[in-house]
Amino acid sequence: MKRFIVLAGMVTALLGTVSWAGAITYKGDLKADESVLFPEQVTPPANPPSGNRKLYFRDDGNLYQLDAAGIENPVIARGGKNALINGNFRIWQRGTSFTATGYSADRWWHEKGGGGAVTISRQSFALGQVDVPGEPEFFLRHDQTTGGSSPVPKIVQRIEDVRTFAGETITLSFWVKGTAPATDLTVFLVQVFGSGGAPSSDVAVNVGTYSFTGSWSKKTFTVAVPSISGKTIGTNDDDYLDIRVAQSAVNETFTLDIANVQVEKGSVATEFERRPLGLELSLCERYFAKTFPIATAPAQNAGVTGSLYWNGNSGVASIMWRFPVRMRASPTITLYNPSAANNNGRNIDDSTDKPLSQQHINDQVAVYAVSSASAANDNDRLSIHMTADAEL
Known part of the structure; x- marks a missing residue:
């Protein structure tokens, strides 16, 4: 397969054969819709002399420049070139x-x-x-x-x-x-x-x-x-x-x-x-996620906005949080009471607190249940906040 660049329009001032050391030799003018073929390079070519750069296509479809030290540099880098996440410090989920x-x-x-x-x-x-x-x-x-x-x-x-x-x-x-x-x-x-x-x-x-x-x-x-x-x-x-x-x-x-x-x-x-x-x-969020609003730092007694709810009925009392994205590994979960300085679930109907016990955690979901068996049948609304930490 050959990569080519279509040069639309007339390239002027190229009359006859023009050549110089290390350059492409042109014969006559390039007419409209004519093209030049560029072979793909499986590996980098020989290094250029000091102070020069070589341009070439690799077999990955990208254009590279090669410096005198033999280092390849993408000329047009595709998205995702920055290996760092949040390199411009726009996201502060834990606080400021x-x-x-x-x-x-x-x-x-x-x-x-x-x-x-x-x-x-x-x-x-x-x-x-x-x-x-x-x-x-x-x-x-x-x-x-x-x-x-x-x-x-x-x-x-x-x-x-x-x-x-x-x-x-x-x-x-x-x-x-x-x-x-x-x-x-x-x-x-x-x-x-x-x-x-x-x-x-x-x-x-x-x-x-x-x-x-x-x-x-x-x-x-x-x-x-x-x-x-x-x-x-x-x-x-x-x-x-x-x-x-x-x-x-x-x-x-x-x-x-x-x-x-x-x-x-x-x-x-x-x-x-x-x-x-x-x-x-x-x-x-692959490494850290929370149920709190994005601008709210995780803390006890920080309010019910965004918290998880369980609507009481005759079934098993449990709260499930499906993480925004699949996390790097099964995370460490921290519980936050939206309305008190403890890590219990808050019954927002009668302002009582009920402890939660861990049932299941993997890299996609966390499930907690009300610890007290008698609470399973409460027709109340229980709320809780959580954070999930899978940092390295």
């Missing part, structure tokens, strides 16, 4: 401000450091700002108010499946500003082979260091991801590729603002990929 080590913005885990104090918060861009392109809505602020020791303060995203980009060249890019620490921050890549069985030890790569100022600037890092040939992946399906921005030294304070984080194949940092909000939320 955090001080303890753990997850903050969806898919982003943070560490405050041993003995350290931090506030992770969602911050808004001003409408029409031009410092960071693409009109992003939010950025993440890591405010390290007390320096932390080992483990050092960091923000992390774990990309499911350690096979991701193994043996390939990738580029990490992001925008930053803030009040910098005395020592530069460091970007790490870590291949984690999971648990269960006899998995291989983690493989860590120091990608590079960077500094920043009070003005937004773009940072770009290109790294060769190690091959996993000869490695062993654990049996618990919890292996991943870890991308982290960490403090290089201990016990330093700083404020880091970060936006539009992207990890993609190749040696070139392309424009940030802004996916539809509904798609981005679905990607996040």
Whole structure:
């Protein structure tokens, strides 16, 4: 099969035979509706000289450029080029401000450091700002108010499946500003082979260091991801590729603002990929989902809006939650009483609470039942909120 480009219209100034070193030889003018055939390449061609690029079609149907180092870079990248989820920090299902080590913005885990104090918060861009392109809505602020020791303060995203980009060249890019620490921050890549069985030890790569100022600037890092040939992946399906921005030294304070984080194949940092909000939320919900309204942080006594209901009758008293998407694994379920500071179901007719017991959980659904047998016949309405956590 041959790929071809139809050149509509007249290409002028190509009279006779024109040739030069390394170029296509043209004979005469290309007429309207004439075409040029381009053979597909099964493998990359020979590297071009330094300072040059080669353009060619691969047998996957995409156009690539090859640099002098032999790195393939897609010229027209299809959707899904960014391996990170929520790289522009639009989704914050757990809340918008955090001080303890753990997850903050969806898919982003943070560490405050041993003995350290931090506030992770969602911050808004001003409408029409031009410092960071693409009109992003939010950025993440890591405010390290007390320096932390080992483990050092960091923000992390774990990309499911350690096979991701193994043996390939990738580029990490992001925008930053803030009040910098005395020592530069460091970007790490870590291949984690999971648990269960006899998995291989983690493989860590120091990608590079960077500094920043009070003005937004773009940072770009290109790294060769190690091959996993000869490695062993654990049996618990919890292996991943870890991308982290960490403090290089201990016990330093700083404020880091970060936006539009992207990890993609190749040696070139392309424009940030802004996916539809509904798609981005679905990607996040593979790892964490909730019954609360999207803008409501999970908490006890947060109101019945969006909660699950059981309408009492003479049958078995149970509440089922079918997750928005199939989750990465059977999740950990946390129960929240919509109207009290406990994890019982609330009878909204007589304001009494009834404990629930777990009946069944898999990656699609959670089912709970009223613990008391006598409650099975109550003609009341019972409500409950839940969260489901299947993070790596």
